[in-house]
Amino acid sequence: MEPGDGATSSLVRQMGAVRALEQSLTSTSDTGVAERLAERLAGVDPLRQLDQADRCGIRFVVPGDPEWPPGLDQLDHVLAEESFGGTPPGLWVRGPMPLTEIATSVAVVGSRAASVYGVEMTRAICDHLALAGVPVVSGGALGIDFEAHDATLVSGGATAAILACGVDRVYPAANRRLLQHLAAEFAVVSEQPPGSAPTRPRFLARNRLIAAVTTGTVVVEAALRSGALNTAGWAEQMNRHVMCVPGPVTSYTSQGVNNFLREGRGTVVTRGAEVLELLGSAGEHLVDAPRGEERARDRLTPIERRVAEWVPVSEPAEVDSISRLCGLHIRTTEGALRRLESKGFVRLTDSGWRLAPDA
């Protein structure tokens, strides 16, 4: 019984946090939820906890506060997964960045065991988002999460980490410097009170918060059982954009992403500009469809192009044969062939015209 589990969320949703607390401390219920909550609450001194937190520079943001991310309220309307779910009773926040700033943020998440490819893609996308002034939210983990936070910082962007443990703890220890920097300059967020240890259920519960407070989730790399796909699933349920970076079928850390796409879920993104386009309002941040490089052939006149198309690739052909094939008069055809020759597209050999080898 704690923030993030479906039963507690449901109790709070039904009667409000204050009545849920009172009832847990004074009465019994059919489901036993109130009793189990009361057992947990017996060891808790909320005022002392708030006071201690305050002295560590940690604030507790609750629904109704101007800082409260409105996306979180939607969590009450989403089906709980494996008993996690619901709007959290509040968020513990450490760091000067107001949570209002993440209203336009994008989640960038992925495997802890990131490949070079995943690192490269994460950094390129976060660099683009940072330069466009879009904050990046991630989970503070090793691998893709770390790269997402770090690349955003390097490019001068804003980034917040939402953790599974208390915001006063450092997990994983290898990310100590990153997490301390975020706590000092940006924001580290958790629904679990200070002191809480990271446990598997808390990671799964945490994923829903990442999906809920952002406008969309980018999954860069994820193995088949990755927590990043769990975050993507929450984003999908909440009608947020789910964006997937495809990768080699042969790469362990892309198998989950490719499979997600195979199920017809998520949209392929290949660069930061495409993320902005998907998340922008209609008509904002439009990107040109990627095109192959322009070829010299594209600059020919329509007549020249038509003639060039009918010049054989391998064995040469005479003008009259080419003229018949392209359906143009023999003199028009010959004139075009001469111009194509001067541009290096075709060659006149002893047995007729053929395409130049590199045309």
Place this chain on the structure above:
Amino acid sequence: MEPGDGATSSLVRQMGAVRALEQSLTSTSDTGVAERLAERLAGVDPLRQLDQADRCGIRFVVPGDPEWPPGLDQLDHVLAEESFGGTPPGLWVRGPMPLTEIATSVAVVGSRAASVYGVEMTRAICDHLALAGVPVVSGGALGIDFEAHDATLVSGGATAAILACGVDRVYPAANRRLLQHLAAEFAVVSEQPPGSAPTRPRFLARNRLIAAVTTGTVVVEAALRSGALNTAGWAEQMNRHVMCVPGPVTSYTSQGVNNFLREGRGTVVTRGAEVLELLGSAGEHLVDAPRGEERARDRLTPIERRVAEWVPVSEPAEVDSISRLCGLHIRTTEGALRRLESKGFVRLTDSGWRLAPDA
């Protein structure tokens, strides 16, 4: 004016091949199509051509023949692209394999400039198709096409090449041995008469035939302006399955495939079994959704798993704290912790229980 161009196809569709021929030779039309066709036909001696072809072991298959691939007739109901389109008047076939055998075939196509990744994926997919007895159709080109034919042959499967030039010609020259083998043991097919040179329009026209005679098209690798995507476009228009192998965003030869997927076109496939599943009748060739490897954790009892989930990842916790978190009686919790310890999942330290580093 030749097989594969929309105007000729349309004339043949409107009045049948015989009347189209007669009319072209005897009368005039508003559009000039008949005249231009007559000009082309002036240099043709059909009976002599058929006779010559016959002596080279080349047969001419026309609509109504038992060998005629019925999928080709659908081409008359598909929008022509860049003036190519329509049902061909006939197919020139070289090789002993009856075209009826390609009724269940799959097209496997892609870039000429294939990467190691593309080669690997093509061979794995074609090997799977060959072992399942599904014939593979491709275009006889360098790169993915070559690998598709070759891997199918190596695995004992059947494969046919549909060419842009006459079936008596070898293009590209580097594929001479492959094309000669296909002509001797399987089938090489073209709508262009023997002797025809490969030209760009004929490649584009040819692509529609690959899409039309197969039950689906797999694009393994394709750059942004690849002919393989043109084939996929035809397959899409004809309601054939279009299957795409995603690849690294950073790979030139996967950009076209990834972009095709980004447009919401095609289905991701990552292995041959998934191709068979898509093409099979409902309930045939079903594949299990890919799953991550089973972990030792998956074999725990529900109670053990519940307790294990609440043991902190980093700093240790006492039994009573874990018991409170997981909502189980303290004795149940302790029993489970002992069993988890003997299985190597958790460790008892001086300050309580924590997860084993590799659990």
